[in-house]
Amino acid sequence: MKKIPTLFLRDPERRKILLPRVHPDCGWVVAGEGVPTRKYDGTCVMFDSDGVWWGRREVRPARTRPPGYRPVMTDPVTGKTVGWEPIAQSSYARYHAEALTSGRFTAGTYELIGERINGNPERIRGHALVAHAEADRLDVPLDFAGLRTWLLAHPQFEGIVWHHPDGRRAKLKHRDFAQMESTAPALIG
16 A cells, blocks of 8 residues: 555645646646546555455554554655554454455455545445545546536546556545635636
């Protein structure tokens, strides 16, 4: 699990504001090389090839890492380390256990969604696991203004994740543009 870059650069002075400039690592998206999928609003979990479930966990600088924690990367801007903790010690363990009753699972990452996850923005009953590899494919524009219009017209989606055939990914969240609407209308357009 590597932190997925946002498609557009952020204003260094006001981090909630997106600039209409493509992130240097994401030019492949606007070149049409990726597949856009729905970004679900939940919490990320992983089922590894040994049949063990893990929960995504961020650890802030100077905080103690939980037992069994597997760090993956540290964000150079925030200093937060992203990694995996055994799902049994996650605050989402009981909801994950409920979601496991809904099917069979193969190794990969999933989004745990449901009534007790992030206020249930996905509006489902109970709890479920959505395979990231099977997320709904989307037909979206590839320019700043077009994506802004599309995301603001689809508030039911947390956002979009593009998948490149070589494994790279890029993301764009609905809130990136919703925040811009309320904080910097002069920058849009």
